Each structure stands twice: as C-alpha cells, then as structure tokens.
Amino acid sequence: xIDLIVTPFLDFAFMRRALLGCIAISIGATPIGxxxxxxxxxxxxxxxxxxxxxxxxxGFLVSGLSLGAMTIGGLIAGMAVAxxxxxxxxxxxxxxxxxxxxxxxxxxxxxxxxISVNGNSVDLLHVLFGTVLALNDDALILLCSxxxxxxxxxxxxxxxxxxxCADPQFLASVSQLSAITxxxxxxxxxxxxxxxxxxxxxxxxxxxMILPAAAARFWATGIAGxxxxxxxxxxxxxxxxxxxxxxxxxxxxxxIILVAGALYAASVIVGPQGSLMARYLPxxxxxx
Amino acid sequence: MNRRILLGLTTAIAILPLSAFAQxxxxxxxxxxxxxxxxxxxxxxxxxxxxxxxxxxxxxxxEPTPADAQxxxxxxxxxxxxxxxEGWLDRLIEASEYKGxxxxxxxxxxxxxxxxxGHDHAEGEEHDHAEEAGHDHGGTDPHAWQSIGNARIYVSxxxxxxxxxxxxxxxxxxxxATAYLxxxxxxxxxxxxxxxxxxxxxxxxxxxxxxxxxxxxxxxxTFHAPEGQSTEAEPSAADVAALITQMKAEAxxxxxxxxxTDSRLLEQITSETGAKIGGTLFSDALSGPDGPAGTYIAxxxxxxxxxxxxxxx
Numbered sequence: 241x242i243d244l245i246v247t248p249f250l251d252f253a254f255m256r257r258a259l260l261g262c263i264a265i266s267i268g269a270t271p272i273g274x275x276x277x278x279x280x281x282x283x284x285x286x287x288x289x290x291x292x293x294x295x296x297x298x299g300f301l302v303s304g305l306s307l308g309a310m311t312i313g314g315l316i317a318g319m320a321v322a323x324x325x326x327x328x329x330x331x332x333x334x335x336x337x338x339x340x341x342x343x344x345x346x347x348x349x350x351x352x353x354x355i356s357v358n359g360n361s362v363d364l365l366h367v368l369f370g371t372v373l374a375l376n377d378d379a380l381i382l383l384c385s386x387x388x389x390x391x392x393x394x395x396x397x398x399x400x401x402x403x404x405c406a407d408p409q410f411l412a413s414v415s416q417l418s419a420i421t422x423x424x425x426x427x428x429x430x431x432x433x434x435x436x437x438x439x440x441x442x443x444x445x446x447x448x449m450i451l452p453a454a455a456a457r458f459w460a461t462g463i464a465g466x467x468x469x470x471x472x473x474x475x476x477x478x479x480x481x482x483x484x485x486x487x488x489x490x491x492x493x494x495x496i497i498l499v500a501g502a503l504y505a506a507s508v509i510v511g512p513q514g515s516l517m518a519r520y521l522p523x524x525x526x527x528x
Numbered sequence: 529m530n531r532r533i534l535l536g537l538t539t540a541i542a543i544l545p546l547s548a549f550a551q552x553x554x555x556x557x558x559x560x561x562x563x564x565x566x567x568x569x570x571x572x573x574x575x576x577x578x579x580x581x582x583x584x585x586x587x588x589x590x591e592p593t594p595a596d597a598q599x600x601x602x603x604x605x606x607x608x609x610x611x612x613x614e615g616w617l618d619r620l621i622e623a624s625e626y627k628g629x630x631x632x633x634x635x636x637x638x639x640x641x642x643x644x645x646g647h648d649h650a651e652g653e654e655h656d657h658a659e660e661a662g663h664d665h666g667g668t669d670p671h672a673w674q675s676i677g678n679a680r681i682y683v684s685x686x687x688x689x690x691x692x693x694x695x696x697x698x699x700x701x702x703x704x705a706t707a708y709l710x711x712x713x714x715x716x717x718x719x720x721x722x723x724x725x726x727x728x729x730x731x732x733x734x735x736x737x738x739x740x741x742x743x744x745x746x747x748x749x750t751f752h753a754p755e756g757q758s759t760e761a762e763p764s765a766a767d768v769a770a771l772i773t774q775m776k777a778e779a780x781x782x783x784x785x786x787x788x789t790d791s792r793l794l795e796q797i798t799s800e801t802g803a804k805i806g807g808t809l810f811s812d813a814l815s816g817p818d819g820p821a822g823t824y825i826a827x828x829x830x831x832x833x834x835x836x837x838x839x840x841x
Contacts (some may be wrong), residue, residue: 252769253800373768374792376799482765489766 248486257375261439266474268387269432271467273453278405285446287344289433291321294351307378318430321347372439372492379438386435440493447497455504458511473503554694557603559614560587561814565824569708570686574697583816597624605693610634613670631689633682639668640741671739675746676716719832723747730839734783739811775801782806782838806838
C-alpha cells in the first residue's frame, strides 16, 4: 500500500514536481476560492479564467512558449477585465455579474480571434491547457512565489475582506478601503489563475480553486475552518489525482479535478454543516 | 460613341475566353502541406494547389475557416491523406457542398496498426494505452508519408486522380510523376544508407507524438513517444513514467522535438533521464519555404540528417 503511494514520487522527478506544483496551487488558490464562494462570486473565477486567454495567447505569439511573456500577457488581460468590469459596476447601474460577463466575453472572443488568425503554429489550446507533468524550475518558482504573495496579501486584506463578505454596505460606509479591497482581491484571483494555467491550464485551475472551497462549506462554519478544510481537500485531490493518473493511466489534469469533484459530492451528502444528510436525516436523539 | 462602346464590348468578349484560357489551371486542394507539395510536384504548371493546413500547422486539430470552404467548393480535385488523419475534413467537404473527386492519397497503402512493428514496447502494459491512444484514428496510424515507399504510392494516386480530372494533361502528369518517383527512390536509398551507418544499439529515440511508425518500420528504427498518434490526447503520468523507465533501461541517447507539438514535456523528460535533445523533426507539416523542410524531400533529408547527427557517437 505504502509502495503504491510513495514509490511513484520517489522514482520520478516529474511526479515530485507535479506534486509540488499542485500543492502550491492548492495552498494559494483555495483561500481565494473560499472568499469567492462567500461573496457569491464563484462563477467569477470561471469568467476570469476565460479573460486571461487573449493575454496569454498574445504573449505566446510574441515570444513563443515563454513563461514570462505568457504570464505577463495573462496578467494584463485579466487585470484589464477585472478593473474595467469593476469600474462599470461601481460607476454605472449595471450589476457586477453582468459587467463581468460582458467583459470576459469580449476578452474571450478576442482571444479566440487571435488564436484562429495565427493558428498555424503549435496548437494554442494545448499550450493554454498546460500540462502538470511538464513543470520546469521556472514554472515551479512562479507557482510558489504567487502562493507566497497571495498569503501575504490575504494577511493584509483579511479583515476588510471578511467585512466585505458579511456586509459590503457597512464596509463602504465606514471605510475607504472597500474599493481597494475589491480590486486587490480581484488581482489575487487573476494572479492565482495565471499561476494555475501553467500547471493545469486556465480552465482546470478554476476547478482546484472552487471545488475544494465548495466542499469545505459543508464541514466548517468559520472562515479559518473553511480555508483549512479547503486546503486539505485540494491537497488530497492533487495527490490522489496524480496517483490515479500514474496507476490507472488517466490524463492528469482531469483526474485531479474529478477527485476534487468526488470529494465535493461526498461533502454535499454527508458533511456535518447544511448537507443533505444534516438537513433531511436528523440524527435520532439518543434515548437513555 | 456608340461604336466605341460596341468595339470595346466586342473586344472584351473576344478576349474573355482567351484570358480565361490563360488562367485555366486545374484548381486543386490538398489537406496539408506535405501532400500539397507532392501534388504540386506531379501537377507542375498545369495545376494550382491550395493547401488547407499550412506549414507548421497541426492537421490533427485544425479548425477550418469559411475561406477554406470556398476554396474546396471551387476545386476540381480534393486530395486528402485518409486513414482518419483529417477528421475535420469530411464536415468541411459536406458544408462546402463540394461534389467533385476526393482523392485519397493513402489508397493502397498497407496501414500500420498502432501497437505493431516499430513499437515493440517491452511491457505488456504499454500496449494497452498504446491502443487507447490509437482510437482517434480507428486504430490505424495515418502518418504513412513518413516512409518513402508509401510516398511513391501517394504519387501514383495523385497522378491517377489528376489524369482522371484533366485527361489532356496526361503526358505532363505522367512525365512529372516519373521524374519525381526517380528522385524519391534516390532519397530512399540515401536514407537506407544513413540509417545503416548507425550502430544497432543507437537506433532508438524518443519523439513528442507517435508520428514515425512508418519510418520506423521502413528503415529499422524504434521511436517512442509520450503522446499517442494524435496530438489531441493529454498524456497520463503512467505514460510518462513508462517512457522514462524505458529510456533509462535502454539507455536511449536522444529525444527529438517536433515542429507541431508542445516541447515542454520532452524537455522535462530529458532533464530526468540525461538524454539530450537531438533537434527538431518535421512530422506532420513542412516548414515555411525558407525553413529546413520546405518540400517533402527536403523534410525527409532534414529528418534523417538530424537523426544521424544526434545518434552518431
């Protein structure tokens, strides 16, 4: 049993790298996912992942498979969409979901256009889907740095973020920090998605951000508790997914996300907080 | 005034069929750059070849454009590789309402199965997912042009299709085909000699996707790849691990990147096994005209030169 779990990582450097990369994403992205969930912005993660695409595509076209160019391109495109949609939300009558949707769709269409017009080199979707089995040193350093930055930024933003989750009107009325918190948080979302697309691809990395957070909702009530459970779920999914891919010969990215999905499904059913069982199968009172 | 117009009109009418005649090259379409080059060699001056998937493009996952549909609709003959290589082409031909001839270049080629000769993996486990990867093409390997023996069949098929579509050009097509076939035979002999000069133990290499099955079978080399025959599938950790184990066991000296695929995975594999990157092989597409593989013959020569340079001790 130990052999089945440990040997792949001992024998192959690419497995250790994949594991480190996934753990970095798990620790960095899941707290972001928890806040997204609490602010009812879970779908924003998906929207932002699409918004990154044109930037990464332009980066790829300018300088090939360069980590730096694609990361910077993705960051610029993601931040542009975050800022523009935030600006429209705060300054006009349009609500956040609609303005976000509008800008990410424009961005996505731009990305597809750029890819198709120049689509005769290496298939860009392959590039954008990344592969967790091919993480080189630069990619690992980037992943770990972004996770570190995320935690420092969260440490600074934690209190206003929690307030913004609980009562955004109150925060806006007592402090100037509301806008800064909002944009800072969106910047962190973009940063983590850009990190994730190196390893899992833009779309899969959203999975590792949102699914563990959604699962954690059924196990803990406090924010700290939820973040802890979410990280545990994400790390467990990463390890299990990698091992599944190794032993059962399955593609790695989907394997990891599907394990996270299975853990989410289990949580929906048996979790102690607000799950199906907790609500509809109340434990019989013990009779003495 | 009236006269002038009349004169102009008459001249125009008189010139029209003439200019149409001057333009009267046979418009044909080839699905990808390698096939396009062969068609151009056989067709010579009498045809205009349009290639749908251009140089360095990946024909496995191509997304056709409306312009492609127009090109196909206007063509007299459409040349395809067949063997499930261009999965997107059937829909394109249907959508463009093309009614002309579809010439399948691999007609008469002995198709290789994925897990056959040239892929003699040591472990039985390997065969399982090798077959899985082949499912995209119904279990056959479409990269038949990688052996010059097959390229000769391609050329005969192309010549036949062109003669059927344009019987007046028969003499020209036949002459072109004969000359081209002779050239191919010479290159074939060159490749045989080059591979024969390599020591037996150093005829095993790794590439990014399984495109060299026919080359392997024809010239006695062994190719391994983490991706299957189609570039669409994502490799699993098991595939990569099996490849690394095998490379270590057989002391495979070099890996080669391809012009159409993502090279990051191979770079990671080399760093783990100590094999070196031997260069770029052209598998499914030519380079641009100024590149090292502007034509099919240049491509085969380039691939063999790259292989032998890296594998010589």
